[in-house]
Amino acid sequence: MKLKSLFVTLIALLCAAQVQAAKIRVVTTLTDLADFTRQVGGDHVEVFSLATGIEDTHGVPMKPSFVPKLNRADLVMNVGFGCEHAFLPALLEASKNPRIQDGHPGYVDCSVGITPMEVPLSTDHSQGDVHPYGNPHYMLDPVLAKTAVQNIYTALVATAPQYEADFRASRDAYLAKLDAKITEWQQLAAPLKGVKFVSYHEHWCYFASWLGMDYIGTIELKPGIDPTPRHITDLIAEMKAEHVPIVVREPQFPEKVPALIAKETGATLVKLPIMPGGVPNTGTYIEEMDYIVHTLVAAAQK
Amino acid sequence: MEQLKQQLRQMQENLEKTQNEQRQQIEALTKKLDELTSQRQTASATAPAAAVTTNQLNELNEKVNQVVEAQKKTLPSEFNPAIGFVGETVFSYRSKGSDQTGSDRPGGFDVWQRSLEMVASASVDPFAKGYAVINASADSASSEATLAVEEAALQTTSLPGNLELKAGRFFGEFGRLAYIHDHELPFVNRPLVLDEYIGGESQSDGLQLNWLAPVPHYVSATVGVGDHFGGDSPNPDHPGTFRAFDGLNFWGRLSSYWDLTPNWQLESGISGLINPKTEDRGGALLQPNGVSTLTEKERRLAGFDLKFSYVPLQNNQFRSFNWGTEVLYSDNRYLSDPDGIPSNGDEFRENVGSLGMYSYANYKWSRQWSAGFLFDYVQSTQNHSDVTMDYSPFITFALSHWNQLRLQYTHTSHNAASGLKPDDAIYLQWAWIIGAHSHGWQQR
Numbered sequence: 001m002k003l004k005s006l007f008v009t010l011i012a013l014l015c016a017a018q019v020q021a022a023k024i025r026v027v028t029t030l031t032d033l034a035d036f037t038r039q040v041g042g043d044h045v046e047v048f049s050l051a052t053g054i055e056d057t058h059g060v061p062m063k064p065s066f067v068p069k070l071n072r073a074d075l076v077m078n079v080g081f082g083c084e085h086a087f088l089p090a091l092l093e094a095s096k097n098p099r100i101q102d103g104h105p106g107y108v109d110c111s112v113g114i115t116p117m118e119v120p121l122s123t124d125h126s127q128g129d130v131h132p133y134g135n136p137h138y139m140l141d142p143v144l145a146k147t148a149v150q151n152i153y154t155a156l157v158a159t160a161p162q163y164e165a166d167f168r169a170s171r172d173a174y175l176a177k178l179d180a181k182i183t184e185w186q187q188l189a190a191p192l193k194g195v196k197f198v199s200y201h202e203h204w205c206y207f208a209s210w211l212g213m214d215y216i217g218t219i220e221l222k223p224g225i226d227p228t229p230r231h232i233t234d235l236i237a238e239m240k241a242e243h244v245p246i247v248v249r250e251p252q253f254p255e256k257v258p259a260l261i262a263k264e265t266g267a268t269l270v271k272l273p274i275m276p277g278g279v280p281n282t283g284t285y286i287e288e289m290d291y292i293v294h295t296l297v298a299a300a301q302k
Numbered sequence: 303m304e305q306l307k308q309q310l311r312q313m314q315e316n317l318e319k320t321q322n323e324q325r326q327q328i329e330a331l332t333k334k335l336d337e338l339t340s341q342r343q344t345a346s347a348t349a350p351a352a353a354v355t356t357n358q359l360n361e362l363n364e365k366v367n368q369v370v371e372a373q374k375k376t377l378p379s380e381f382n383p384a385i386g387f388v389g390e391t392v393f394s395y396r397s398k399g400s401d402q403t404g405s406d407r408p409g410g411f412d413v414w415q416r417s418l419e420m421v422a423s424a425s426v427d428p429f430a431k432g433y434a435v436i437n438a439s440a441d442s443a444s445s446e447a448t449l450a451v452e453e454a455a456l457q458t459t460s461l462p463g464n465l466e467l468k469a470g471r472f473f474g475e476f477g478r479l480a481y482i483h484d485h486e487l488p489f490v491n492r493p494l495v496l497d498e499y500i501g502g503e504s505q506s507d508g509l510q511l512n513w514l515a516p517v518p519h520y521v522s523a524t525v526g527v528g529d530h531f532g533g534d535s536p537n538p539d540h541p542g543t544f545r546a547f548d549g550l551n552f553w554g555r556l557s558s559y560w561d562l563t564p565n566w567q568l569e570s571g572i573s574g575l576i577n578p579k580t581e582d583r584g585g586a587l588l589q590p591n592g593v594s595t596l597t598e599k600e601r602r603l604a605g606f607d608l609k610f611s612y613v614p615l616q617n618n619q620f621r622s623f624n625w626g627t628e629v630l631y632s633d634n635r636y637l638s639d640p641d642g643i644p645s646n647g648d649e650f651r652e653n654v655g656s657l658g659m660y661s662y663a664n665y666k667w668s669r670q671w672s673a674g675f676l677f678d679y680v681q682s683t684q685n686h687s688d689v690t691m692d693y694s695p696f697i698t699f700a701l702s703h704w705n706q707l708r709l710q711y712t713h714t715s716h717n718a719a720s721g722l723k724p725d726d727a728i729y730l731q732w733a734w735i736i737g738a739h740s741h742g743w744q745q746r
Contacts, residue, residue, distance in 0.1 A: 052564070054616040061613045062743070063567065064520040064559035071464065071514060090743040096514050098460040125704055125736070225702050226669050252617050 024159050027070055027100075028077040029084045030057060031276040032139050033110060035285045036149045037077060039174040041156050044163045048073075050087070053277020056252040057137070057203075058129075058224075062087045070095035073106070074159055077152060080111030083136030108155040110148035114138050117205050128222025137274065141206035142182050142289055146175055181286055185293045186211070195300045198239060198267075199248035200258060203274050207292075216244050219257055227257060239265040246270060246299050251278050268299040383424030383432075384738035390416045390485045391732050398725035403714065409725070415440045416484060419452070421739070430458050435483070452483075452505065452533070464514040473504045474531060475512070475524040475555045476573045478607040478628050480504035481744060488624070488664050489696050490710040490729045494678040495658030499603055499632045500575075501532025506551065520559045527552050530583075531575060548578035551601070564615055570608040577601040586639070587684060590721050595642045596684050599651065600635035620669050627661040632683045656681040673697040687719040704735040 023046040028034040034049035041047070048069050051060045057079070070076065070091055078084050092101055100106035116134025123132045138144040153171040157164045193212040197204070200219045208215035216238065221231045238244075239261070247267045249258040251274075262269035272292050273279045282288040392414045399409035407414060416439055423433035435453040440446065455470030473481035480496050481504050492502060508528020515521035531551040557571030577583075578600055586595040605628060612623040632655070639649045658681060664674030678692035696710035708731040716722040 052615055056617075056619060059619050061615065061618055063561060064522075064569065065561050067514065067520050068518050071516070093459075094514075094743045096461075096464045096466055101459065125702070129703060252619070254617070254620055 024075065024156065025073045026075045026077060027066075027073040029060065029088060030079060030139075032145070032285045032288070033077040033079065033148065033152070035276055035283075036145075036152050036174075037156075040149060040153050040167055040171045042166060042170050044160060044166065045156070050091075051275065051277075053273065053275050053282070054251055056250075057083055057274060058086050059252070060084070060087045062091055064094075066091055067094045070100065071097050073097060073100055075106050075108055075155055076100040077108045077110055077155070079136050079139065079148075080109040081116055081133040081136035081138075082131045085131075105155075105158060108151060110151045111136070111138065112151055113147045114144050117209065118202070128220070129224030131223075135202060135205050137203045138206045139285075140204060140274065140292070141210040142178060142185070142285075143210060144206060145285065146178060149175060149178070178286070181289065185289060188297060189293050192296055192300055195246065195296075196242055196244040197246035197248055197296075198235065198244060198261070200250050200253040203250060204248065216242060219247075219253075219261065232257065232261065236261055236264045239267065245302070246296065248272050250274050268302050270295050270299045272296070383422040385420065385422045386735060386737035386739045388417070388419040388421065388483075388485050388739075389734050389736075390418075392416050392490065393730040393732075394727055396725055396727040398723050402723040403725050404720075404722050415447070418447075419483065419485070425459075426456060429460050430456050432456050452503070464516055466512045468510040468512070469508075471505065471507050472510065473533075474506040474508070474510060474526050474528065474553055476500065476504045476531075476553050476575060476603075477555075477605045477630070478571065478609060478626060485733045488626075488662060488674065489676045489694060490708055490731045491694075491712070493628070493660035493676070494680040494690055494692055495628070495630050495660055498680050498683060499630050499656075499658055503533035504531060505533035506531045506553075508551070522557050523555070525552075525554045531577070546579060549581065551575060551577040565612060567611045567613060568608065569611070571606075573603075573605040573607070575601070575603040586642075586644075588642070589684070590688075590719075593640075593642050595639045596636040596654075597639070598634055599637050602633040602635075603630060604633075605630040620666070622666045622672075623664070624674075625661075625663045627659065629657070629659040632656045632658070634683055636684070654684055654686060656683050656686040670700050671698070672700075682720070685719060687717070689717045690720060690722070691715050704739070706733050707731070708733075 022044075024041065024044055026037050026041065026045050026047045028037055028047060028049045030051045031049050031053040034047050037045055037047045050066055051057070055061075073095075076088075076092070078088055089102075092107075097106075098104065111133075116136075116138070118131075119134040120127060120130045120132065123130055139148065149171060153167055156167050160167075189211045194214055196214040196216050197208075198216050198218060202218050202220075202223060204213075204215055207213070217235060219227050219232070219235065221227050227235075244265065245267050247258050247262040247265075247269045249255060249269060249271050251271055255269075255271075258269055261267070271279060272295060273282050273288050276282050276285050276288045278288065279291065282291045392412075394407070394412045394414070396403065396405070396407070396409040396412070400407060403409065418438045420436045421433070422436075423431060426432045433453065433455060434451065436449065437452045438447045438449045441448060451471060453470075453472045455468050455472040458465075458467045461467060473483075475481055477496070477500075479487060479493065480500050483503070484492060496502065506526065506528030507530065508526055510524060510526035510528075512522065512524045515523065528551050529545070529549075531553060553573065553575040555571055555573040557569065559567065559569045562568055580598045580601045583598050583601065586597045588595055607626070607628040609624060609626040611625075614621055633653060634656075635651060635653050637649050638652050641648060658679060660676060660678045662674055662676040664672055666672035674696055676692070676694040676696065678690070678694070680690050682688035682690075692712055692714050694710055694712040696708055698706060698708045700706045708729075710729045710731070712727045712729070713724070714727070715724040
């Protein structure tokens with residue numbers, strides 16, 4: 001009798017392990033993609049994000065501890081447009097996982113279907129660390145983020161077609177929720193239309209386009225290049241002339257220069273996350289966008 | 303039945319894909335339409351609205367045609383590998399001449415175009431990638447540039463079992479910095495112990511197999527075999543007329559890594575190299591007494607390295623700290639000839655065990671500025687009583703990711719056994735990159 005119960009327990013444990021093993025192992029580069037994957041994949045996915053949310057999207061540290069995760073992954077979800085060029089290619093090579101290499105089904109470029117903005121006419125380094133395929137920060141426009149959700153859905157279905165119905169139901173529910181939030185954000189952000197702002201790095205062109213804001217420029221001289229004193233002086237003069245009321249600082253950049261510019265121009269300095277987890281209480285994409293829209297509206301009304 | 307189900311799934315998938323694409327197109331067109339409508343409403347009364355739209359469409363068509371034409375022009379170069387160049391110039395002043403320092407560079411003022419490297423890489427096919435590093439460096443005496451193939455290797459990309467094979471000429475994986483190119487080092491000069499025990503960069507012509515352990519913790523193991531090991535002696539170890547298996551170099555490395563906290567990391571490794579029958583790598587080495595010689599017969603080298611890093615998740619482009627240390631033990635076997643006259647019966651074999659190490663710390667406090675200190679200690683591989691030590695503070699200013707200046711002061715002291723004089727040197731290194739460059743795994 002004891003043997004029988006032991007046998008049953010063992011079988012149950014094995015079955016549980018089997019269920020665990022059947023999960024799709026997904027590694028995402030950034031936290032917004034992790035959130036979308038969890039929303040669509042539900043219990044069928046095991047998600048690990050390389051970034052925790054507070055990193056620079058182009059500067060996630062290449063930790064060797066990421067390598068075993070990537071080695072075992074079925075899918076790697078990335079933003080695309082060269083956003084992760086500083087860390088993902090080397091990590092993928094080190095992972096020795098042929099399934100997730102660029103060009104293979106496990107490599108999921110979530111930018112597919114999105115028309116990029118700011119595609120450079122030249123990739124010469126005199127223009128800084130430009131992205132040859134265009135600005136990769138489309139995730140800050142939730143309408144475009146829906147395309148990323150769809151791409152994630154397509155990749156999950158291709159990997160585990162047996163869960164297609166579940167994925168579809170989750171995707172539809174999430175997109176409906178996102179659509180409702182988009183309407184809410186657009187109504188809430190009506191006062192932001194035409195409002196001018198500057199930011200540290202050029203993260204915000206898609207966001208500005210979505211809400212009709214006027215994106216004047218960046219504190220960085222060029223992408224990835226620190227501002228020179230002359231650039232700061234010119235930017236302050238331009239902001240004063242254009243009556244720019246908002247300076248955006250992304251959390252991974254130092255506060256000193258943005259604070260100085262805000263002080264000199266009388267603009268309001270706001271710290272805005274560029275992915276979920278960038279500031280406290282923004283663990284999901286919707287929470288992040290909620291935070292961004294509310295913070296900007298409050299700043300514009302000052 | 304199963305086939306039908308599969309077809310149905312495929313059809314559903316295609317339908318959804320098409321729906322998604324069409325939805326995106328509709329959204330894009332709606333957005334464009336909104337913009338055009340808004341512009342029409344605000345257009346001046348004198349300009350007909352339809353004319354504005356037609357002009358804009360023509361303009362749009364022109365732009366699209368330009369892009370298409372531009373793409374046609376770039377297509378012939380699509381199969382070219384990614385190519386980049388790295389240049390490095392070292393300006394220096396040394397207080398003593400090369401006769402007193404043992405250096406291959408002169409004392410006093412010196413300008414040295416240390417290297418101009420061309421790096422090219424591309425996929426060979428779905429199973430491998432190839433890369434080459436061609437280096438032109440100026441000769442210390444004549445200033446003439448000599449061109450050399452530093453690396454040219456094939457690397458597999460899809461071997462099963464977490465394996466990766468590299469073949470050709472490459473920098474073998476030994477220790478922490480031996481396989482890093484000069485311009486990628488965190489200081490100006492290669493640590494003395496790597497020059498003395500390895501022979502500069504760990505260049506080899508051979509094969510190397512790397513294996514990633516299939517466990518949740520990062521463990522990497524590498525083994526390699528080649529006909530020489532060390533960039534300072536790029537010719538194969540003396541081949542004679544026939545090289546036996548034990549005339550080859552064999553090396554290996556085992557490394558691991560720990561996340562101490564999200565911001566603090568520890569990486570460590572052990573390495574080993576053996577050439578059981580070096581014959582006379584480097585020939586008969588004349589000893590400081592000017593008479594006796596040593597001829598290397600067996601080469602053995604072991605190393606331990608660790609790197610302790612602070613890499614804050616949030617702002618690692620602006621702040622970081624590294625402390626790296628590597629200890630090497632050389633245990634070479636020589637044929638000693640006290641009177642320097644070969645084969646007269648007085649030769650005997652002896653082992654020389656020597657220890658060397660370097661340790662450095664580097665702190666970065668802004669995107670552009672970092673500073674650190676390097677300490678070197680090395681006993682000669684032929685005489686462990688012959689000791690050299692270096693003390694080198696350095697400061698780095700990176701104008702951008704591709705343009706970097708480094709100022710370093712080095713005080714070198716030798717003990718009496720070396721016969722060399724202590725000296726002081728100041729170096730200014732200017733390194734730059736143009737063209738394609740990648741953020742490699744080894745340079746992390």
